[in-house]
Amino acid sequence: MKSMSSDHTDDTRQLVEVDLGVRSYPIHIGTGLLRDAGLLRPHIRGRQVCVVSNDTVAPLYLDTVCQALAGFDTTQFIFPDGEEFKTLDTVSTLYDHLLGANFGRSATLIALGGGVVGDMVGFAAATYQRGIDFIQIPTTLLSQVDSSVGGKTGVNRPQGKNMVGAFYQPKCVLADCATLDTLPDRELKAGLAEVIKYGLINNREFLHWLDANLDSLLARDRQALAHAIRVSCEEKAAIVAMDEREGGIRAILNLGHTFGHAIETAMGYGNWLHGEAVATGMVMAAAYSQRQGLLSQADAEYVRTLIGRAGLPVIPPDTIDADTFISLMSRDKKADSGRIKLILLEQLGKAFVSATVETEDLAAFLAPGL
Amino acid sequence: MKSMSSDHTDDTRQLVEVDLGVRSYPIHIGTGLLRDAGLLRPHIRGRQVCVVSNDTVAPLYLDTVCQALAGFDTTQFIFPDGEEFKTLDTVSTLYDHLLGANFGRSATLIALGGGVVGDMVGFAAATYQRGIDFIQIPTTLLSQVDSSVGGKTGVNRPQGKNMVGAFYQPKCVLADCATLDTLPDRELKAGLAEVIKYGLINNREFLHWLDANLDSLLARDRQALAHAIRVSCEEKAAIVAMDEREGGIRAILNLGHTFGHAIETAMGYGNWLHGEAVATGMVMAAAYSQRQGLLSQADAEYVRTLIGRAGLPVIPPDTIDADTFISLMSRDKKADSGRIKLILLEQLGKAFVSATVETEDLAAFLAPGL
Numbered sequence: 001m002k003s004m005s006s007d008h009t010d011d012t013r014q015l016v017e018v019d020l021g022v023r024s025y026p027i028h029i030g031t032g033l034l035r036d037a038g039l040l041r042p043h044i045r046g047r048q049v050c051v052v053s054n055d056t057v058a059p060l061y062l063d064t065v066c067q068a069l070a071g072f073d074t075t076q077f078i079f080p081d082g083e084e085f086k087t088l089d090t091v092s093t094l095y096d097h098l099l100g101a102n103f104g105r106s107a108t109l110i111a112l113g114g115g116v117v118g119d120m121v122g123f124a125a126a127t128y129q130r131g132i133d134f135i136q137i138p139t140t141l142l143s144q145v146d147s148s149v150g151g152k153t154g155v156n157r158p159q160g161k162n163m164v165g166a167f168y169q170p171k172c173v174l175a176d177c178a179t180l181d182t183l184p185d186r187e188l189k190a191g192l193a194e195v196i197k198y199g200l201i202n203n204r205e206f207l208h209w210l211d212a213n214l215d216s217l218l219a220r221d222r223q224a225l226a227h228a229i230r231v232s233c234e235e236k237a238a239i240v241a242m243d244e245r246e247g248g249i250r251a252i253l254n255l256g257h258t259f260g261h262a263i264e265t266a267m268g269y270g271n272w273l274h275g276e277a278v279a280t281g282m283v284m285a286a287a288y289s290q291r292q293g294l295l296s297q298a299d300a301e302y303v304r305t306l307i308g309r310a311g312l313p314v315i316p317p318d319t320i321d322a323d324t325f326i327s328l329m330s331r332d333k334k335a336d337s338g339r340i341k342l343i344l345l346e347q348l349g350k351a352f353v354s355a356t357v358e359t360e361d362l363a364a365f366l367a368p369g370l
Numbered sequence: 371m372k373s374m375s376s377d378h379t380d381d382t383r384q385l386v387e388v389d390l391g392v393r394s395y396p397i398h399i400g401t402g403l404l405r406d407a408g409l410l411r412p413h414i415r416g417r418q419v420c421v422v423s424n425d426t427v428a429p430l431y432l433d434t435v436c437q438a439l440a441g442f443d444t445t446q447f448i449f450p451d452g453e454e455f456k457t458l459d460t461v462s463t464l465y466d467h468l469l470g471a472n473f474g475r476s477a478t479l480i481a482l483g484g485g486v487v488g489d490m491v492g493f494a495a496a497t498y499q500r501g502i503d504f505i506q507i508p509t510t511l512l513s514q515v516d517s518s519v520g521g522k523t524g525v526n527r528p529q530g531k532n533m534v535g536a537f538y539q540p541k542c543v544l545a546d547c548a549t550l551d552t553l554p555d556r557e558l559k560a561g562l563a564e565v566i567k568y569g570l571i572n573n574r575e576f577l578h579w580l581d582a583n584l585d586s587l588l589a590r591d592r593q594a595l596a597h598a599i600r601v602s603c604e605e606k607a608a609i610v611a612m613d614e615r616e617g618g619i620r621a622i623l624n625l626g627h628t629f630g631h632a633i634e635t636a637m638g639y640g641n642w643l644h645g646e647a648v649a650t651g652m653v654m655a656a657a658y659s660q661r662q663g664l665l666s667q668a669d670a671e672y673v674r675t676l677i678g679r680a681g682l683p684v685i686p687p688d689t690i691d692a693d694t695f696i697s698l699m700s701r702d703k704k705a706d707s708g709r710i711k712l713i714l715l716e717q718l719g720k721a722f723v724s725a726t727v728e729t730e731d732l733a734a735f736l737a738p739g740l
Contacts, residue, residue, distance in 0.1 A: 127534050129533060130537055163469060163498070166497055333475055334475075338472050338474070
């Protein structure tokens with residue numbers, strides 16, 4: 001596998017189509033896509049465009065994107081970086097910005113940044129004047145493989161993540177691997193957690209490819225990254241196409257997330273990265289699957305080892321006791337009148353949505369000594 | 371036409387189906403429907419129900435609705451009556467109420483009240499955990515014939531009405547004519563404005579029926595009201611079925627609304643009722659249609675006379691100058707990059723969406739002396 005060094009090479013370029021009827025859209029994957037106005041412009045139907053980003057990403061890429069938008073009436077909205085700003089208050093300020101600029105229903109929002117930017121801009125687009133167009137330009141591995149695909153948008157509440165939101169699809173997604181060059185190591189690893197997830201839930205072959213290519217990915221080999229992003233997007237697109245609004249099968253994409261959201265909420269948003277919490281959550285889901293007699297000890301160990309090798313945490317914080325876990329998990333959106341459901345593994349590469357879990361058994365599992 | 375006096379009669383009962391594929395739903399119209407648990411229960415799929423109302427309507431009808439919900443886990447959320455509470459802040463408080471009660475994705479919200487309650491509860495349902503079920507129980511004439519049908523939900527911003535919202539359909543609508551007994555005269559008349567609108571935009575025969583039966587309607591004859599509600603809902607349902615998300619033809623339902631919203635915003639929410647502002651807006655739209663050579667003077671006069679006979683205002687407040695009108699109208703959601711579109715009449719019973727309007731001509735029309 002050849003290592004790429006130039007921004008201008010494009011032999012990493014790939015295309016994944018998300019098949020959702022009238023709401024179908026393309027995901028372009030490659031290097032140097034931000035400069036490629038031809039990818040962006042066909043998806044903008046009016047003249048008004050607002051590029052939304054945070055104060056970490058904007059200094060790096062905003063100018064490039066704005067150059068690709070020459071000729072449009074473009075405004076910018078920059079907010080502070082961080083999960084703690086993924087709130088209705090920030091969205092409210094964005095509404096005011098759009099209203100102040102007289103944005104109408106043919107306007108387009110562009111989300112330039114990670115999952116926080118994408119989720120929040122998607123929600124703003126879903127709700128501004130009952131819905132306007134938006135485009136995702138994810139600049140983190142996590143958002144390229146997960147949050148920018150599938151139309152889940154939303155903001156957090158003090159009581160839990162993404163408790164307010166909508167299903168709303170973008171017009172296109174541009175995943176530019178070159179933007180990963182500036183990503184902190186910790187966030188790259190957090191993104192790998194979601195990549196590993198696709199292997200675990202539905203693609204054992206990809207799981208073994210990841211096992212074999214983990215060092216290349218950690219070294220940011222662009223072809224390895226482009227392949228991992230493509231397979232991840234394909235896996236997600238296929239599941240979303242079957243179940244756009246998460247009536248059933250789509251829930252398996254939440255492997256590790258019920259435990260993970262509880263960790264994020266208990267530790268305060270932003271102290272554990274989402275991918276880190278999901279990584280530990282997947283180790284816990286594998287261990288619980290083993291406890292249920294579904295997974296062998298060797299397979300559960302394989303999950304723990306792979307996630308550990310990716311530089312991700314495999315043990316939850318010892319400050320969260322079993323009661324806190326259960327209380328937070330019962331508020332999960334998959335919960336049914338407070339009864340907890342989990343995504344479990346019946347084998348490596350095959351996840352399923354559990355029936356509601358026995359709280360006593362879960363409490364025993366979560367007790368010290370896990 | 372016989373006058374009804376008992377709550378228990380149901381020879382006013384009617385059914386209108388809104389045909390939107392998987393999002394289709396029934397509108398039940400009649401007398402005493404609130405007591406009829408059999409209408410409500412089939413549309414509730416979980417156990418958790420929250421009835422949302424305001425402090426004017428709740429003392430009158432909340433107990434009756436809660437009795438029909440015996441057996442469900444029912445909570446109540448009551449907020450102050452008034453358009454000024456149709457805000458993201460109120461919705462935010464409702465989210466907290468639902469999160470505090472551990473409401474999950476199988477929960478149902480019931481909107482009991484007028485358009486403010488229905489629009490806001492619909493928006494909360496559209497966005498709570500990315501969408502839960504809701505049911506409309508409109509208790510004003512205006513909401514029974516208009517806002518409870520068609521899935522437009524939203525809240526106001528200081529910059530304009532319904533600037534934040536979503537298209538989101540209820541599971542069913544119960545329009546109980548008995549609730550109109552307690553409606554103040556001024557609100558009954560405001561509701562008649564929207565009823566007259568259906569005649570003007572698409573049903574000349576109904577317009578003449580209204581002209582002939584206006585006194586019965588103002589005297590709250592239940593059979594006359596049930597008929598007016600049914601025809602209004604049928605007209606709206608047919609248009610919504612053609613164009614759910616207002617890509618085109620649905621916009622004709624906004625006859626009078628571009629002028630009307632400007633009046634409401636300029637006067638401060640709640641000083642003019644929505645129906646009053648729309649009534650004046652329709653007179654203005656008819657006058658502007660006459661100015662454009664579309665409508666005869668006699669027809670424009672017919673509109674003004676009918677609306678005046680319904681006890682509705684036919685002249686805009688003289689405190690709003692032409693510049694203010696145009697500035698507010700250019701923020702209308704139908705506006706295209708700030709250029710104003712209007713719904714005009716090519717004849718009585720036939721409305722259309724105009725091309726963008728010449729601002730100078732509109733300013734001349736709006737100058738004193740209209």
